[in-house]
Amino acid sequence: MDDDNAGGEKSFALTIIISRTIEDIMSVLKIGIPKGSLEKATIALFEKSGWKIKMASRNYFPEVDDPELSVYICRPQEMSRYIEDGLLDAGITGKDWTLENESDVVVIEDLVYSKVSKKPTRWVIAVPGDSPITTVEQLDGKRISTELVNVTQSFFKERNMNVDISFSWGATEAKAVSGLADAIVEVTETEATIRAHGLRVIHELMQSNTQLIASHQALEDSWKKEKINDIAMLLQGALRADKIVALKMNVPEERFDEILEILPSVTAPTVARLYKQPWFSVETVISEHQVRDLIPQLKKIGAEGIIEYSLNKVI
Ligand SMILES: Nc1ncnc2c1ncn2[C@@H]1O[C@H](COP(=O)(O)OP(=O)(O)OP(=O)(O)O)[C@@H](O)[C@H]1O
Ligand SMILES: O=P(O)(O)OC[C@H]1O[C@H](OP(=O)(O)OP(=O)(O)O)[C@H](O)[C@@H]1O
Ligand SMILES: [Mg+2]
Structure with missing residues (x-):
């Protein structure tokens, strides 16, 4: 290891020690965010999931609007080692680097996104x-x-x-x-x-693909385990929402069965009657790629006032 790297590792370890004092007072989860290829996409995903991570130039300890989180910017190549050693509780990195390091960590969630796409x-x-x-x-x-x-x-x-x-x-x-x-x-x-x-x-x-990984030690702590699982659920929900849209439309009574037959949904569409009209309001969520075929079909059968809107999370 060269001197520069040794200095960086020392200051990283020092900050972790300081943060331990804060942890003695309140419960805090130390989470690593990858620097480099995945950085922008990861911060955007956290924002969509409900956490604003504010980066400051040349500062590897960004601010986050959650007092229960301490965020550390960390090279994805090293992330699994810090987690394995318990210096970080959890982190986002590529499966490739965890494998390369042969780290003994727990994969909490596969989060399939890359630098520019949602593919592995x-x-x-x-x-x-x-x-x-x-x-x-x-x-x-x-x-x-x-x-x-x-x-x-x-x-x-x-x-x-x-x-x-x-x-x-x-x-x-x-x-x-x-x-x-x-x-x-x-x-x-x-x-x-x-x-x-x-x-x-x-x-x-x-x-x-990108993964949320955690240390065995962190998962033995029930508060940390719950916090990690909550983060995983919201991150996955935000990723899922990127591929899904919601559709809402008015359907005349006489075409109701026909329209419901071609309408995909997670469980079943939501249906409500329009006030004093022989019409229904129908709402569902569908894959984004189905939209361009489905909307013209719905229109032809008789649906009106069709609106499509994007979603923030699908849990
Ligand atoms: N377009 C991409 N190019 C490179 N890596 C990507 C890309 N998309 C996602 N990744 C993932 O990002 C993680 C980090 O990539 P990599 O090891 O190249 O480091 P980096 O963040 O790009 O830093 P460096 O500047 O050293 O290349 C890996 O797990 C890799 O699989
Ligand atoms: O298939 P593509 O979409 O072209 O992406 C792959 C490229 O991206 C990464 O480089 P990175 O940006 O991490 O720079 P690096 O060469 O410094 O690793 C990777 O090392 C490839 O060079
Ligand atoms: Mg790279």
């Missing part, structure tokens, strides 16, 4: 577009660059292959292009970076 990320083996390599077996004896050294090592060991794996500090795609590596193991979400470097994917190592 993929760790892939990629080679330069003009490389003769087309299969994993052809990588025997070759040089591979990656940030995910342990997982990559296990992958090739399981296949009894001998490869030279070197740790990459980032900009990994460039190493395949410049000839510093024969292949790379790199994370991809949209494949834009892979395409921009003219690389070819030859294998998918694994998929990863």
Whole structure:
């Protein structure tokens, strides 16, 4: 570890010790938020879930509008280690890094979102577009660059292959292009970076998604356990709401059965009578992708005053 990193770790540990004094007075849950790729999306998800996290420039201890929470900004690569050691109670990080660190932590909730999408990320083996390599077996004896050294090592060991794996500090795609590596193991979400470097994917190592993880110690404390589970429920509810919309419409009595037949819902649509009219008001929630087919159909059958609105949480 270099001096800079050692200093950073010391001040991080010191702040945790100070916060322990506060915890002696009241119950506080220490939660880690990932810095980097997932930071913006995570803070936005917390906001939608009910917590405003205010970042200050160059300060890794943001403010949060909940006195029961202490928020720590932490590299996703290190998150599971701090949680395993009980320095943090819970945190958001990628499944990939928890696996890489072989950390003994509890996965509370899979929260499937990435930097720009609501999809899992993929760790892939990629080679330069003009490389003769087309299969994993052809990588025997070759040089591979990656940030995910342990997982990559296990992958090739399981296949009894001998490869030279070197740790990459980032900009990994460039190493395949410049000839510093024969292949790379790199994370991809949209494949834009892979395409921009003219690389070819030859294998998918694994998929990863964001997770809320917690320490065994924290879960032994009933107050912390409940707080962690409440956070998980609200985060998942906010994620779910992103994919679902609500529909409300007026339906004439004579077309009621027909309309109800094509109307999806979680349990059943809510139905109310319009005041002194032969009409019903019908309300339901549906997947966002169903909207563009469903609304024209409903209109054709006779629904009127159709309104669609977005939701904040679906629990
Ligand atoms: N588009 C994306 N690119 C990279 N990682 C992503 C992306 N979307 C989600 N992730 C996830 O974010 C987590 C952190 O990614 P990564 O290890 O690249 O660190 P980072 O936050 O991007 O920092 P760095 O600047 O060091 O790359 C990983 O668990 C990864 O799977
Ligand atoms: O498939 P894509 O949507 O193009 O995303 C993948 C890219 O994003 C990440 O880089 P990041 O922004 O973390 O920068 P880094 O190179 O410093 O890791 C990752 O390391 C890839 O380079
Ligand atoms: Mg990155």
